[in-house]
Each structure stands twice: as C-alpha cells, then as structure tokens.
Amino acid sequence: MARKKFYVTSPIYYPNDIPHIGHAYTTIAADVLARWNKIKGNNVFFLTGTDEHGKKIENAAKKQNKKTKEFVDSLVPKFEDAWKKLNIDYDRFIRTTDSDHKKIVKKILQKVYDKGDIYPGKYEGFYCTGCEAYYTERDLEDGCCPIHKTKIEKLKEESYFFKLSKYQKKLLELYRKNQNFILPESRAREIVNFVKEGLRDLSISRTNFDWGISLPFDSKHVAYVWFDALLNYYSATKEGGKQKFWPADVHLIGRDILRFHAVIWPAMLMSAGIELPKSIFAHGWWTFDKEKISKSRGRVVNVDELISIAGVDSARYFLFRATPFGQDGDFSEKALVERHNNELADKLGNLVSRVSALVEKNGIVKCQNKLLKKLNIKKIEKLFEDYEFDKALNEIFAFIDVCNEYIQAKKPWETKDKKVLYELADSIKAIGILLYPFIPSTSEKIAKQFGFKIDFKEIKKLLKIKKIKKSEILFKKI
Numbered sequence: 001m002a003r004k005k006f007y008v009t010s011p012i013y014y015p016n017d018i019p020h021i022g023h024a025y026t027t028i029a030a031d032v033l034a035r036w037n038k039i040k041g042n043n044v045f046f047l048t049g050t051d052e053h054g055k056k057i058e059n060a061a062k063k064q065n066k067k068t069k070e071f072v073d074s075l076v077p078k079f080e081d082a083w084k085k086l087n088i089d090y091d092r093f094i095r096t097t098d099s100d101h102k103k104i105v106k107k108i109l110q111k112v113y114d115k116g117d118i119y120p121g122k123y124e125g126f127y128c129t130g131c132e133a134y135y136t137e138r139d140l141e142d143g144c145c146p147i148h149k150t151k152i153e154k155l156k157e158e159s160y161f162f163k164l165s166k167y168q169k170k171l172l173e174l175y176r177k178n179q180n181f182i183l184p185e186s187r188a189r190e191i192v193n194f195v196k197e198g199l200r201d202l203s204i205s206r207t208n209f210d211w212g213i214s215l216p217f218d219s220k221h222v223a224y225v226w227f228d229a230l231l232n233y234y235s236a237t238k239e240g241g242k243q244k245f246w247p248a249d250v251h252l253i254g255r256d257i258l259r260f261h262a263v264i265w266p267a268m269l270m271s272a273g274i275e276l277p278k279s280i281f282a283h284g285w286w287t288f289d290k291e292k293i294s295k296s297r298g299r300v301v302n303v304d305e306l307i308s309i310a311g312v313d314s315a316r317y318f319l320f321r322a323t324p325f326g327q328d329g330d331f332s333e334k335a336l337v338e339r340h341n342n343e344l345a346d347k348l349g350n351l352v353s354r355v356s357a358l359v360e361k362n363g364i365v366k367c368q369n370k371l372l373k374k375l376n377i378k379k380i381e382k383l384f385e386d387y388e389f390d391k392a393l394n395e396i397f398a399f400i401d402v403c404n405e406y407i408q409a410k411k412p413w414e415t416k417d418k419k420v421l422y423e424l425a426d427s428i429k430a431i432g433i434l435l436y437p438f439i440p441s442t443s444e445k446i447a448k449q450f451g452f453k454i455d456f457k458e459i460k461k462l463l464k465i466k467k468i469k470k471s472e473i474l475f476k477k478i
C-alpha cells in the first residue's frame with residue numbers, strides 16, 4: 001500500500017530579530033507532528049522558513065545601516081541554528097527571497113489578475129508596520145495599534161485590491177461544510193462571526209517602498225507582504241518532486257495570525273483555482289511570568305535561554321505538557337524545572353535507570369507483557385490526531401506511573417524475576433516510542449540501550465532480547 005502523505009507547515013518568521021519561545025513553540029509543534037507521522041510510517045514533508053519582504057524588515061535593516069538582503073542574510077542563520085539546537089527535523093527551510101518562491105508568487109498574482117479578481121485603486125487608511133496589517137478606525141485603541149499599542153500610520157497610496165469581498169459566501173460555505181478547516185472549534189466560531197460581518201477588498205500592493213516582489217502587471221508596485229508570504233506553503237511544493245504533498249494537511253500558526261490564514265489564504269487559493277489546505281490550527285500565546293512577552297521590557301525567552309534551563313528535551317516537553325495546545329500558557333523557569341525534576345527525572349529517568357540496572361544484573365526472559373494492557377494506545381493515537389498533546393503526554397505518564405508501581409509491588413531486586421523485568425523493559429520500549437515526537441534525543445538513547453527501533457508498529461511486537469546495560473542518567477535533577 002502506498003504510504004499516506006503528510007504535509008505540515010510552521011509559519012515563516014520575520015527575520016528582524018533572533019528567534020524566541022513564541023517562534024520555537026510552533027516550530028516544535030510542527031516537529032512533534034512530523035515525527036509522529038514518521039513513526040506511523042507516513043511520508044512526511046515539514047516546511048518552515050522566513051518571511052523576508054516588507055516594510056518591517058526594510059526598517060529593521062535601515063536601523064542597522066545594512067542593505068536589506070545583507071540584513072536578512074545575517075539573521076536567517078540564527079533561525080537555522082536555533083532549529084538545529086532544538087532538534088527540529090524539517091525538510092525545507094524556505095525563504096521568501098528564494099527564486100522559486102518569487103516565481104510562483106508572480107505566477108499566482110498574474111493568474112488572479114487575469115481572472116479579474118485584482119483591480120487598481122487607492123488605499124486610504126491605517127497600517128501597522130509591526131503587524132504588517134491594515135486596520136480600520138474601529139480596530140484601533142486610542143488611535144493606536146491594538147497589538148503594538150504604538151501610534152498608527154495613516155496611508156494614502158495607489159494600490160491594487162484583491163476582491164476578497166467576492167469570496168465571503170464561499171468562505172462561509174467552506175467553514176460550514178468543513179468543520180476541521182479551522183481548529184480549535186472556538187477559533188472557528190470567531191472567524192465565522194468575523195466573515196459574517198462582511199469582508200472588505202484587500203489592498204495587496206504598496207508603492208512607497210520597494211523591498212518585495214514586484215507585481216507582474218505593474219512593476220511600480222510591490223506585493224503586500226502577506227500575499228507573498230502565504231504563498232510559501234504552496235510554492236515549496238512546486239519543485240523537487242514535492243507536488244504530491246499539496247494540499248497541506250495542516251498549517252500550524254499562532255492565534256494572532258489566524259485571519260490571514262483562515263480568510264485571506266483560502267480566498268486567494270479559490271481565486272487561483274488551487275486546492276485548499278485541509279486544516280489550520282491556531283495555538284495560544286505564551287506569557288512570561290504572567291506578563292506579555294516583550295522585548296522592550298526584557299521579557300523574552302530566546303531559544304538559547306530556553307534550552308539552557310534544563311536542556312532541549314525538557315524544554316520541548318514542558319511546552320506541550322504544561323498547557324493545552326489551543327490555549328494560552330504562562331512560561332516560568334520554576335514551572336519548567338519542576339516538571340523536569342518531578343516528571344522527567346523522577347518518573348521517566350528513574351524507571352529507565354532502575355530497570356536497566358536490574359536487567360544488567362539479572363537478565364530477562366521473553367514473555368507476554370501484561371502491563372501493556374494498561375496503556376491505551378488507541379486513545380493516544382486519537383489525542384495526537386486531535387492536537388491534544390498535553391493529554392497524550394498525560395496518558396503516557398500515567399503508564400509510566402503504572403510501571404513504577406509495578407516495580408514497587410513486584411520487588412524484582414529481591415525476587416530476581418526475569419519475566420517481570422522483561423515486561424518492564426518491553427513497556428519502556430512503548431514509552432520510548434510514544435515519547436519520541438516530544439523528546440527525540442532521549443528516546444533515541446533509550447532505544448539504543450534497550451535495542452528497539454523507533455517505529456509505532458514495534459510497540460505491539462515483543463522486545464528482542466539483547467544485552468542491556470545500566471543507563472547513564474537521562475535527566476539530571478536541578
């Protein structure tokens with residue numbers, strides 16, 4: 001049977017500064033899903049990258065007296081490096097300055113223009129460069145951007161418009177017929193209400209700067225950065241044998257950029273006659289010690305800081321254990337350290353080290369693993385499919401508790417019962433495989449030590465007997 005394909009994307013990030021916990025969160029989530037699908041035997045394509053055009057980036061470069069391309073070239077490696085450190089196993093890192101992407105953007109612009117969905121006009125209204133978004137008077141708070149709280153710019157310039165309003169009905173129909181298009185459900189309701197209120201045509205080009213992709217039908221204009229950026233998901237599949245991956249199975253994003261993805265993006269694709277992605281999942285936002293993450297107030301957790309607290313796997317684990325994926329969460333060093341100590345070190349680490357030490361001393365004898373009945377694998381699969389990562393981790397850790405209780409009850413250090421030890425070793429195989437999406441390097445260590453392959457199908461096959469040695473400490477307590 002042909003392998004099922006699975007295409008997952010993270011947003012592409014603005015390379016105007018180094019990556020922080022917010023960027024890391026979506027990227028790790030995409031990595032968790034990609035790895036989960038890989039161990040299930042699916043054919044995975046995982047895309048991440050950088051969103052490099054627009055006024056915001058141009059301004060950031062100017063501030064540093066750098067040419068814009070030089071500026072982004074100097075920041076992109078910081079993202080690549082951060083993802084490497086976080087053990088992100090992506091398949092392509094797309095940059096909107098890549099030539100294959102630019103070519104596709106022009107092609108789609110032309111297509112939408114030829115269809116009659118783009119017309120010239122004049123934009124007069126508000127624009128926040130920080131958000132790279134248009135606002136109406138009603139959106140503003142005391143004349144300021146509702147997100148950045150800074151004074152908002154008033155624009156008056158020639159612009160081409162995309163007939164977004166034309167797609168209102170079709171969008172509502174899409175949301176109605178396809179309940180999974182926007183997830184979680186509460187976010188879908190927000191979007192439905194927003195679209196029901198009516199859509200205005202969208203200004204999709206700018207004329208007062210030129211750092212962007214010029215319109216193929218009017219080179220005085222550069223494409224609006226979001227029109228350019230959203231297309232990355234599609235352009236990445238156009239070359240190198242990746243066509244089979246379109247449409248995307250899921251776009252993972254933060255809740256702040258849901259309107260772009262759930263309204264503008266499908267309308268663009270409808271206009272261009274391209275199949276729509278299957279699903280868009282908007283996750284919550286992290287605060288830092290209960291306050292908004294803010295660079296000016298020194299409340300940013302950058303990736304190096306995040307890793308330095310308790311290591312990569314503990315950071316990855318914490319972000320998905322502490323808070324349901326769709327909801328906002330609060331980051332604190334204390335909470336991360338507590339989970340590292342109490343769950344990873346005391347529960348998982350102890351189980352692996354006790355069992356491996358006992359097996360090294362006493363050996364094991366193959367037998368049916370009755371313990372495995374206490375692991376609800378079907379439920380865990382469903383939780384992964386529903387993006388309920390915290391609950392999936394809960395289930396896995398409940399099973400770790402079962403194993404730890406089993407050792408206490410059976411006392412294999414007294415009985416030297418090789419079958420009990422086998423059951424425990426075989427259970428550790430299941431645990432190692434299921435935790436792999438979250439803590440891949442720890443799982444790899446466990447797999448090497450106990451001699452199993454990280455593959456979902458292996459959970460139900462009995463562990464092959466090999467010499468097992470006492471493990472190094474997986475998680476040192478802090």
Ligand code: MSP
Nearest residue numbers: 011012013014022023051229230253254285286293
């Ligand atoms: N370039 C656009 C995305 C284009 S996708 C076609 C963009 N970039 S961004 O760098 O500003 O932010 C990217 C992501 O980081 C968003 O999904 C946003 O939700 C996420 N986060 C930024 N700060 C965050 C938190 N404090 N918490 C969680 N995620 C946050 O938007």
